[in-house]
Amino acid sequence: MLEESFLNVFNKFKLHFYRRVFDNVKEREGSLSAMEAFSLEIIEALGRPTVGQFADFLNISQSNATYKVNSLIRKGYLVRENSQVDRREYHLVLSEKYYSYAAMMSSYEVEVMERVKRRFSQEDVVKFDEILKVMSAELMPECGK
Numbered sequence: 631m632l633e634e635s636f637l638n639v640f641n642k643f644k645l646h647f648y649r650r651v652f653d654n655v656k657e658r659e660g661s662l663s664a665m666e667a668f669s670l671e672i673i674e675a676l677g678r679p680t681v682g683q684f685a686d687f688l689n690i691s692q693s694n695a696t697y698k699v700n701s702l703i704r705k706g707y708l709v710r711e712n713s714q715v716d717r718r719e720y721h722l723v724l725s726e727k728y729y730s731y732a733a734m735m736s737s738y739e740v741e742v743m744e745r746v747k748r749r750f751s752q753e754d755v756v757k758f759d760e761i762l763k764v765m766s767a768e769l770m771p772e773c774g775k
Contacts, residue, residue, distance in 0.1 A: 646738050654731075662705065669698050670707055670728055678721040707731070
């Protein structure tokens with residue numbers, strides 16, 4: 631029962647996200663491909679990774695990751711920032727253009743959470759928040775932070 635309920639919610643979030651990605655994928659110069667949109671989501675989740683960390687997470691070659699990153703930089707969604715520790719290394723930093731795109735993409739999640747707050751008691755919402763934090767911090771170690 632719990633697994634089925636969770637998968638139903640998770641799948642609805644995924645389907646809504648995929649619909650939004652494909653609604654925003656245009657066949658014109660500078661627009662994001664679906665793969666690029668997913669790459670940006672991964673870079674955001676990794677939190678300022680290096681190209682090597684991005685490649686390692688996706689289990690792809692460094693050259694393949696560099697190709698993807700360079701395309702996203704050309705389109706204005708990413709910038710390179712030199713590491714303070716090792717100036718030869720740089721981190722991938724999301725641009726303002728990305729955050730404008732992300733705000734549009736996350737509007738559904740915000741809407742659903744507002745519905746949760748209206749539908750359930752404050753106590754239930756606090757408990758739900760606690761459960762989600764434990765899931766993220768402790769029960770999903772494969773996904774990093």
